[in-house]
Amino acid sequence: MMQNLGATDGQISSGLLAVCFGIGLTTFFLAYTTKAPITIAWSTPGAALIAGAFAAGEGDSELFSHAMGAFLITGVLLIATGLVRPLADLVAKIPGEIAQAMLAGFLLAYCTEPFLNLASNPWLAGPVIAVWLIALWKAPRWAIPAAFVASLVVIAFNFNTEAVDDVILLPHLEFVVPAIDAASIVNIALPLYLVTMASQNLPGLAILKAYDYKLPWKRAMVSTGFMSSVAALFGGLTINLAAISAALSAGSESGVKHLRRWRSAMWSGSTYLVLGLLCSVVVLVISAAPSEVFSTLAGLALVGTFSGSVAGAWKNPAEHSRMPAAVTFIIAASGLTIFGIGAAIWSIAGGLIVRGIILARKQKEEDKIAQEHADHQ
Secondary structure, three states: OOOOOOOOHHHHHHHHHHHHHHHHHHHHHHHHHHOOOOOEEEOHHHHHHHHHHOOOOOOOHHHHHHHHHHHHHHHHHHHHHHHOHHHHHHHOOOOHHHHHHHHHHHHHHHHHHHHHHHHHOHHHHHHHHHHHHHHHHHOHHHHHHHHHHHHHHHHHHOOOHHHHOOOOOOOOOOOOOOOOOHHHHHHHHHHHHHHHHHHHHHHHHHHHHHOOOOOOHHHHHHHHHHHHHHHHOOOOOOEEEOOHHHHHHHOHHHOOOHHHOHHHHHHHHHHHHHHHHOHHHHHHHHHHOOHHHHHHHHHHHOHHHHHHHHHHHOOOOOHHHHHHHHHHHHHHHHOOOEOOEOHHHHHHHHHHHHHHHHHHHHHHHHHHHHHHHHHHO
């Protein structure tokens, strides 16, 4: 994606270092000051949006400067969002079952990847799944670490050695002079902001709420917006509240007590700092390894979280709870995108609309019964 924007290899390495350190430091700050498992990530849907917009690969240094200017503006917009109280009040009212259903729908595609890979590439996905199943039987808590080790073994046997030629492995930063104009704001900053809010920040907030954690909205938005703007000066992507990894840290599958799960987020932040220092090596391994191995491992790691989300979404038998949860799950799983807004926000909106209709109908029925009872008296 950054190549399509006209970035050089050095600028790509610099951007990865900047964004990893931004994520790690912001995660440290939020998790430690709130004692909640708040994790930060880069905007994967936003990156996909930008990659699609510049898929032709005709970028140059001027376009890259304008893109970084747009990323800087996106950070400013995130800061402004944290200062607008009505938005925080609105998202805080999302019912828990809708948040859980959204998460389950969002996770479905990831959780199917291991088994789709098993069908298409059994020699790559099969060993990882087999080790996971054996560990799940013998030592459930070590199932994912065992699958990770199996993944490394599979990668070792399928490593593309040609990818290691002429690679500079030392981390470094390169300053980028951002250029700001109306076209880059409209074509990059605004779509990136909308996608980041719809697909990352709002789901991230809802997920923490679903696990009974409170998020300081202002602090989270201002800190992520600030670090996004700083990272843009060195070629980095926009950062935001994590959705998937937030569920991994906040869920009971972590094996940590509820009040201590913030430490899991701290470990996540530490991992990003290490990745920042090893960004060139990480990019090298990922580019030289089969993509099926990583998607298989990620999918297996999220099966437990998916199970818990499904249970939470449908634990309340009431119609005003289960029907909205079902609609939320279906929309989230569909991958729907309208007006640049992803399925996460549309699923929550759909669930809230259905919930409102059902509650309004029930209230009307109760009012009618009450009126009939009053007339008889």
